[in-house]
Amino acid sequence: MTRGVLDGQVAVITGGSRGIGLAIGQAYRAAGAHVVLAARKADGLAEARSELLGVAAAGEVHTVVANAGEPEQAQRCVDEAMERFGRLDVLVNNAATNPYHGELIGLDPSRAEKTVRVNQYGMIAWTRCAWHAWMAEHGGAVVNIASVGGLIVDPHIGYYNATKAAMLHLTRQLAYELGPAARVNAIAPGLVKTELARAVWEVREPILTEKLPLRRLGTPEDVANAALFLASDASSWMTGQTLVLDGGALALPIGVEG
Template identity: 60%
Template sequence: MELRLDGKVALVTGASRGIGLAIARRFAEAGASVMLSSRKEPALAAAAADIEAGSAGVVGTGQVAWQVAHAGDPDQADACVRATLDRFGGLDVLVNNAATNPHYGPLVEIDRGRMEKTLEVNQSGVLAWSQSAWRAAMAERGGAVLNLASIGGLSVEPGIGWYNVTKAAVIHLTRQLAGELGPAVRVNALAPGLVKTEFARALWEPAEEVISRRLPLRRLGEPEDIANAALFLCSDAASWITGQTLVIDGGALSMPSGGVV
C-alpha cells in the first residue's frame, strides 16, 4: 500500500536537519504541504530549498515553507501555527520533533538552568505546540500529532538521565493527549534508538561498529528509518492507532543489554 498525505498540511519542528528534515522531506514526497520550523533561519532556508530541489514530485510545487520558532516558546508556537494557516490554509499534521540535551552526566549533578531548559523544549514545548495546533485548527478539522520520544524514555542509562525523563514524559503525554483529543485527533509517538544525526554524534561516532554488532539488525538508524514510520502513523493507514509509542531501534530494546540512546 502506498502511504500518501495528498491535500494535507504538516508542520514539523526541528526540521532543518536530522530526523525532522527527513520527516519533512518524506511528507512532501507523499503529497503534503509542509511548514519547516527551527531556530536558525539560514539552515531552515537551506533545508526547504534542498527538499524542493531534490525530492521526487516536489520540484516547483511550492509546497514547502519555513518559519523560525523556538520549540520551548508558546508564543512562537502560536505564531508558527498561524503562519502555517496563512500559507497553506490549514493544519492536519503536527510533528513535535525538536528536542535538546544540554547536560551530560549524573542526574544528581544537573543544575536548575539546564533542568528547566530541557523540560521547556522537550516536554512543555510538546504540549504547547499541540495546544496551539488544537486551538487554531485541529479541534475543528481533526488531524494527527506525532511526538518524538526515545528508547531512553523506556530504559535506564547513565549520562542522559534527565533527557530520558523528559522522553518518558513525552510517552505518557502522548497517551494522555490521545485520550483527550480523540476522536478528532490521533496522537502517537516514535521512540527511536541510536540514529546517525548531529544530535547523537558523540554517542555513535566513536563506537558505531561495536554498537552495530550488538544490534539484531546490525546497523544504526538513519533519519529515513524514522521518517518512514512517521509517514505511516500520520497517514490514514494508521486511522485506528492512537496513544501508542512505536519503538524503532534495530532491535536494541529486545537485547538483554537494553537501550543504547
C-alpha cells in the same frame, strides 16, 4: 506505495532543518503534503528548504524561525501555517534539547528547566496551538518524536531521558483528551545517525552495532517512514501508542549490550 497518502494536507514539523525532522519533511512532501519547517536558525532552514525543493513534488515548503520551547513562537508558526495554507493536518513535535550530561545529582535548575521547557512542555504548547487552529474542528494527527531512552536507564543523559519518558505518557494522555478528533502517537528511536548523536556513534559504530539484532544504527529515513505511517490513514485506528524503532536493541537479553 506511499505517494499521495497526504495529498493536499499540511504538516508542521519542529526541528525541521536537519536530521530526523528534515527526513520527515522529505517523506511528507513526497506523499503530497505541504510542509512547514520550524527551527531556531534561519540559515539552516533556508538550506533545508532548498534541499526539499530540489526533489520533484507538488507540495510547497514554508519555513518559520521558532524555538520549540517558546509558546508564543509556536503560536506564530501555526498562525503562519494557517495564513499560508488554510489548514493544519499533521503536527510533528520533533525538536529537543539535551543541555546536561551527567548524574542527576549534579543537575542545575536552569538546564533542568530548559530540558523540560523544550522537550516536555513544548509538545503540549505546540499541540494546543494546532488543536485550536484546526484539529479540534477538522481532525488531525500529532506525531511526537520521543526516544528509546524514555524506556531505559542511562548513565549520562538521565534527565533528557526523563523528559522523553514524560513524552510517552503525555502522548497517551493527549490521545485520551483529543480523541476522536485527533490521533496522537509517538516514536521512540534508538541511536540514529544525525548530528545530535554524532559524538556517540561516529567513533564506535562497529561496537554499537555488532550485537544489535539488525546490525545497524538507524537512519533519519527509518524514523520518517514510521512518521509517515502515523500521519496517514494507514494508522487511522491507532492513538496513544509508541512505535519503538531501535534495530532490536530492546530485544536483547539482559546482560548483552547493544
